[in-house]
Amino acid sequence: MAMSAASPHSLLLKKPNHRTTATTQFTGFPINPSRAATTTYKPISITCSTTTPLQDRPAATSQSSDRVFNFAAGPATLPEIVLKKAESELYNWRGSGMSVMEMSHRGKEFLSIIQKAESDLRALLDIPSEYAVLFLQGGATTQFASVPLNLCNPDDPVDYIVTGSWGDKAFKEATKFCKPTVIWSGKSEKYTKIPDFDALEQNPSAKYLHICTNETIHGVEFKNYPTPKNKDAILIADMSSNFCSKPVEVSKFGVIYAGAQKNVGPSGVTIVIIRKDLIRNAQPTTPVMLDYKIHAENNSLYNTPPCYGIYMCGLVFEDLLAQGGLVEIEKKNIKKGQLLYDTIDQSNGFYRCPVEKSVRSLMNVPFTLEKSELEAEFIKEAAKENMVQLKGHRSVGGMRASIYNAMSLAGVEKLVAFMKDFQARHG
Amino acid sequence: MAMSAASPHSLLLKKPNHRTTATTQFTGFPINPSRAATTTYKPISITCSTTTPLQDRPAATSQSSDRVFNFAAGPATLPEIVLKKAESELYNWRGSGMSVMEMSHRGKEFLSIIQKAESDLRALLDIPSEYAVLFLQGGATTQFASVPLNLCNPDDPVDYIVTGSWGDKAFKEATKFCKPTVIWSGKSEKYTKIPDFDALEQNPSAKYLHICTNETIHGVEFKNYPTPKNKDAILIADMSSNFCSKPVEVSKFGVIYAGAQKNVGPSGVTIVIIRKDLIRNAQPTTPVMLDYKIHAENNSLYNTPPCYGIYMCGLVFEDLLAQGGLVEIEKKNIKKGQLLYDTIDQSNGFYRCPVEKSVRSLMNVPFTLEKSELEAEFIKEAAKENMVQLKGHRSVGGMRASIYNAMSLAGVEKLVAFMKDFQARHG
Numbered sequence: 001m002a003m004s005a006a007s008p009h010s011l012l013l014k015k016p017n018h019r020t021t022a023t024t025q026f027t028g029f030p031i032n033p034s035r036a037a038t039t040t041y042k043p044i045s046i047t048c049s050t051t052t053p054l055q056d057r058p059a060a061t062s063q064s065s066d067r068v069f070n071f072a073a074g075p076a077t078l079p080e081i082v083l084k085k086a087e088s089e090l091y092n093w094r095g096s097g098m099s100v101m102e103m104s105h106r107g108k109e110f111l112s113i114i115q116k117a118e119s120d121l122r123a124l125l126d127i128p129s130e131y132a133v134l135f136l137q138g139g140a141t142t143q144f145a146s147v148p149l150n151l152c153n154p155d156d157p158v159d160y161i162v163t164g165s166w167g168d169k170a171f172k173e174a175t176k177f178c179k180p181t182v183i184w185s186g187k188s189e190k191y192t193k194i195p196d197f198d199a200l201e202q203n204p205s206a207k208y209l210h211i212c213t214n215e216t217i218h219g220v221e222f223k224n225y226p227t228p229k230n231k232d233a234i235l236i237a238d239m240s241s242n243f244c245s246k247p248v249e250v251s252k253f254g255v256i257y258a259g260a261q262k263n264v265g266p267s268g269v270t271i272v273i274i275r276k277d278l279i280r281n282a283q284p285t286t287p288v289m290l291d292y293k294i295h296a297e298n299n300s301l302y303n304t305p306p307c308y309g310i311y312m313c314g315l316v317f318e319d320l321l322a323q324g325g326l327v328e329i330e331k332k333n334i335k336k337g338q339l340l341y342d343t344i345d346q347s348n349g350f351y352r353c354p355v356e357k358s359v360r361s362l363m364n365v366p367f368t369l370e371k372s373e374l375e376a377e378f379i380k381e382a383a384k385e386n387m388v389q390l391k392g393h394r395s396v397g398g399m400r401a402s403i404y405n406a407m408s409l410a411g412v413e414k415l416v417a418f419m420k421d422f423q424a425r426h427g
Numbered sequence: 428m429a430m431s432a433a434s435p436h437s438l439l440l441k442k443p444n445h446r447t448t449a450t451t452q453f454t455g456f457p458i459n460p461s462r463a464a465t466t467t468y469k470p471i472s473i474t475c476s477t478t479t480p481l482q483d484r485p486a487a488t489s490q491s492s493d494r495v496f497n498f499a500a501g502p503a504t505l506p507e508i509v510l511k512k513a514e515s516e517l518y519n520w521r522g523s524g525m526s527v528m529e530m531s532h533r534g535k536e537f538l539s540i541i542q543k544a545e546s547d548l549r550a551l552l553d554i555p556s557e558y559a560v561l562f563l564q565g566g567a568t569t570q571f572a573s574v575p576l577n578l579c580n581p582d583d584p585v586d587y588i589v590t591g592s593w594g595d596k597a598f599k600e601a602t603k604f605c606k607p608t609v610i611w612s613g614k615s616e617k618y619t620k621i622p623d624f625d626a627l628e629q630n631p632s633a634k635y636l637h638i639c640t641n642e643t644i645h646g647v648e649f650k651n652y653p654t655p656k657n658k659d660a661i662l663i664a665d666m667s668s669n670f671c672s673k674p675v676e677v678s679k680f681g682v683i684y685a686g687a688q689k690n691v692g693p694s695g696v697t698i699v700i701i702r703k704d705l706i707r708n709a710q711p712t713t714p715v716m717l718d719y720k721i722h723a724e725n726n727s728l729y730n731t732p733p734c735y736g737i738y739m740c741g742l743v744f745e746d747l748l749a750q751g752g753l754v755e756i757e758k759k760n761i762k763k764g765q766l767l768y769d770t771i772d773q774s775n776g777f778y779r780c781p782v783e784k785s786v787r788s789l790m791n792v793p794f795t796l797e798k799s800e801l802e803a804e805f806i807k808e809a810a811k812e813n814m815v816q817l818k819g820h821r822s823v824g825g826m827r828a829s830i831y832n833a834m835s836l837a838g839v840e841k842l843v844a845f846m847k848d849f850q851a852r853h854g
Contacts, residue, residue: 068524072531075734083526087517091510097495097813099510101693101739104499104816137564137695138716141730145714176712261731266528268564268695268733285603285712287572289565303568304688306695306733307502312528386524389531 069411072389073216073364073402074241074262077411082315100311105304113307114300117314124320127250127273134272134292135300135310140166140240143257143270144173146290147236150282151255152178152207159183159206159233161226164191164215165395170238171210177283181206191218194359202229208254209235214242214361216262217393219353219400221361225252234278242363243271244320245405246330254278262363263405264320265313268306320405329405336403336412337362343416350423368398374426375399385418387411496838499816500643500791500829501668501689504838509742527738532731540734541727544741551747554677554700561699561719562727562737567593567667569717570684570697571600574663576713577720578682578705579605579634586610586633586660588653591618591642592822597665598637604710608633618645621786629656635681636662641669641788643689644820646780646827648788652679661705669790670698671747672832673757681705689790690832691747692740695733747832756832763830763839764789770843777850795825801853802826812845814838 070077093100096109103110118133127133136142147170152158156178160171162185174180183202184195202209209228214221221242228235234254243258250256255274261267274292282291294302320329341360344351344367353360353367369375375398382390392398403412497504520527523536530537545560554560563569574597579585583605587598589612601607610629611622629636636655641648648669655662661681670685677683682701688694701719709718721729747756768787771778771794780787780794796802802825809817819825830839 066519066524070525070529072529072534075529075532075731077529078526083518083528087514090514090517092493097493097815098497099505101510102497102499102502102504105502105694107499107816137566137733138569139564139730142565142714142716145716149714173715176714259731266733266735267532267731268736287569287576287603287714287717288600289569289572290714303566304502304686304694306564306693306736308693308735309695309733388524389534 068386068388069407069414070388071401071403071407071411071415073393073400074259074404075267076262076402076404077406078266078312079316079319079406082312082319082406085315086312101308103307105301105307110307113311113314114305117310117317120314120317120321121244121271124244124317124326125248125250125273130276131250132272132274132276132279132292132296134274134295135305135313136270136272136289136295137268137306138289139267139270140238140257140259141169141173142290143238143272144170145177146272146286146292147208147210147255147257148174148177148180149286149290150280150292151234151236151278154178154283156207157181157203157205159203159209159228161195161200161209161211162186163194163212163220163222164218166215166217166238166240167210167212170212174210178207180210186218186220190354191215191220192355194220194222194356197226200226204230206230206233208233210238211235212238212240214239214245214363216241216364216402217366217396217400219355219361219364219366220359221363223359227252234275241404242361244317244326244329245333245363247326260309260313262402264316266309269309269313271313316406332409333362333403333405336407336409337365339409339412339416340365340401340403343419347419347423348427350427351419363404364400364402366392366396366398366400368392371426372398377426378422381422382415382418385414387415387418390415495813495815496834496841497815498828498830498834498838498842500820500827501686501831502694503689503829503831504833505693505739506743506746506833509739509746509833512742513739528735530734532728532734537734540738540741541732544737544744547741547744547748548671548698551671551744551753552675552677552700557703558677559699559701559703559706559719559723561701561722562732562740563697563699563716563722564695564733565716566694566697567665567684567686568596568600570665570699571597572604573699573713573717573719574635574637574682574684575601575604575607576717577707577709578661578663581605581710583634584608584630584632586630586636586655588622588627588636588638589613590621590639590647590649591645593642593644593665593667594637594639597639601637605634607637613645613647617781618642618647619782621647621649621783624653627653631657633657633660635660637665638662639665639667641666641672641790643668643791643829644793644823644827646782646788646791646793647786648790650786654679661702668831669788671744671753671756672760672790674753687736687740689829691743693736696736696740698740743833759836760789760830760832763834763836764792766836766839766843767792767828767830770846774846774850775854777854778846790831791827791829793819793823793825793827795819798853799825804853805849808849809842809845812841814842814845817842 090099121133158178158180160180160182162168162171162182171180171182181203183200186193211222235252236255237253239256240259241262244263257272260269279292279296288294323329344353349370351367379390390399390401392400401415517526548560585605585607587607587609589595589598589609598607598609608630610627613620638649662679663682664680666683667686668689671690684699687696706719706723715721750756771780776797778794806817817826817828819827828842
């Protein structure tokens with residue numbers, strides 16, 4: 001698919017535009033003449049594009065000329081079709097007379113939104129009925145505490161496989177609430193590997209085994225999953241940065257949790273999928289907002305949830321289903337990942353990806369330049385071509401292209417074309 | 428100011444509208460012809476209103492015909508001007524080529540947003556420089572745990588004044604983390620009073636004194652504030668439901684916290700204002716996300732914050748400043764409250780507000796009907812007139828009109844006119 005040419009507008013931060021900006025009155029409601037009389041608004045005639053409902057539209061494969069290609073690691077690019085839908089109903093959600101941001105979380109309008117979001121997520125991941133789905137706040141970082149507080153006692157041993165910075169943070173937080181052990185760490189090899197599961201020395205009495213299925217900073221991804229040695233133990237996964245990027249057999253896990261701001265929505269929503277029999281009394285000093293039982297009993301409405309974020313996740317789920325579900329999404333992600341990794345591997349060492357080939361992430365692609373002094377130039381030139389947020393995490397350096405679900409093939413094609421051109425000029 | 432007539436569209440939940448909905452291309456970016464060719468979009472000509480920047484516009488005092496008057500207790504009505512601004516830049520924030528929802532929280536665009544939000548809030552509340560402002564997640568309910576975890580040891584005594592359900596919840600949560608005492612409770616009088624401060628029996632060694640300045644469910648509001656007896660103790664206030672509704676002398680408090688979803692934004696953002704010398708080591712078992720020190724040291728960017736919610740709060744702060752700041756806002760709130768309470772008090776007992784007159788909330792106005800069997804009819808008829816969410820909290824019954832900053836005088840005038848008409852027909 002050909003990519004539309006990007007307009008050469010500046011990427012520098014602009015001050016608010018003081019010129020008038022056109023917005024529409026939505027169809028279905030007449031423009032109120034009294035309003036024009038009491039304010040300074042002047043009706044003008046402009047040409048607008050029309051949108052059709054999300055579910056009736058083909059997935060966008062090209063990019064509007066006013067969009068950048070955003071390779072940020074999260075918050076990250078969202079599907080254009082979802083943003084357009086959100087824009088069209090921001091002011092007045094489907095004739096309700098109010099924005100989703102204004103709705104009582106106990107009103108029938110928002111209940112329909114959260115219920116549909118859950119139902120679509122269940123369809124996407126084929127979540128068994130014996131699992132609860134919770135929409136929470138506080139990011140995966142809050143779950144680093146919630147998991148041990150809810151699933152074990154202070155003296156219980158638990159196992160952590162640490163394949164990157166996030167797994168390490170999860171382990172460190174757990175030390176406050178139980179007795180965790182790092183049974184494998186990739187730190188000495190700069191987090192470029194996933195362990196051989198058979199060789200793991202699991203604690204036979206560990207209550208759970210924790211993994212982070214995709215390390216956002218290091219670009220290391222589990223392609224399959226270990227089984228806890230203790231048959232009563234459960235596998236727990238932080239899936240924040242590859243959630244809904246491919247099918248997952250949920251029944252292999254006791255708990256799956258994910259911050260939304262990579263593949264499925266804006267920041268501020270955390271999704272927890274938990275086997276219902278694991279929802280028990282938490283440790284007595286568990287803050288109520290970290291207590292799974294409280295949230296499960298109240299259908300994520302114990303207190304006011306992050307309503308607008310949940311609404312946005314719902315729009316993304318709808319779009320993923322419309323694209324054919326996670327089997328199709330995975331195919332697209334494999335194609336994008338392959339294109340980018342092939343470009344790196346076929347550059348005769350001009351570009352390098354440090355991660356072991358078999359466990360390279362399809363979501364976050366870290367790479368360096370052989371001539372590291374050119375990295376700043378690479379990032380600068382890419383930005384001029386409307387490809388932004390390519391700088392690697394401050395703890396790692398180099399570059400990182402995050403190519404989540406919503407990054408189009410066109411975006412990766414453009415990046416790859418730029419990389420080849422850059423190499424031709426600087427190689 | 429005359430109120431525009433409300434359109435008689437149904438308030439019942441509607442299914443998504445499958446007709447095409449018009450959205451605009453924003454000025455400044457040409458419509459991309461290649462896009463129309465690759466999708467099914469057809470350009471059509473429609474008439475649109477124009478908007479001017481938030482700060483250049485007069486505050487809206489009338490209501491668009493497609494809006495309902497939303498008396499919900501939170502999430503609650505937002506300023507129309509703010510929603511229009513958000514709508515106009517949802518898809519492409521000020522020429523950045525991306526939505527605020529897609530921005531890296533460490534990028535210069537979002538940093539400018541969060542810094543301006545903080546700076547505007549500091550201007551609004553005249554926050555002294557020795558106070559930190561934190562933008563967090565998890566609602567006031569999370570703060571019920573954070574406050575004791577950060578400010579005292581497990582054996583420390585602390586005092587709670589309980590003037591309603593929220594103060595009671597704060598107290599109960601604190602029992603997990605320190606030794607709280609309820610030194611006054613309004614429960615036996617159904618939470619209709621605020622105590623006489625001089626008669627309070629404060630614990631002389633209490634580390635802090637906690638109040639909830641406005642009880643959303645019961646409609647009871649502190650008009651001034653008690654002073655902790657122990658001169659080293661601090662006053663802590665949950666201001667969720669009257670935050671930014673009037674000027675507050677911040678220096679009287681050690682900590683002020685508030686969920687955003689009443690007066691200043693959508694749900695999912697919690698604001699904490701804390702005197703910097705109180706930011707110390709939290710209890711060892713404090714989850715990292717509840718640790719004020721971590722958030723203060725990282726300028727609320729320890730992990731990914733609720734970016735879009737913070738952006739919305741920023742737009743609201745800008746609007747409140749444009750209206751003349753909290754002195755002007757308070758005048759408007761007094762006028763609205765007076766109108767509504769006068770209508771209740773002058774109804775010869777047809778309407779009743781149980782709260783003691785001197786402490787009635789300007790934000791949440793609970794009332795009952797003498798003939799309680801008419802309450803369902805009242806709510807139903809009001810909804811037909813586009814006034815929604817007037818039902819009292821399930822724990823209290825009756826009616827409740829939440830008239831936060833963003834509820835216009837026109838909305839209260841319309842409610843009052845309806846109440847008088849209802850009384851004339853049913854009195």
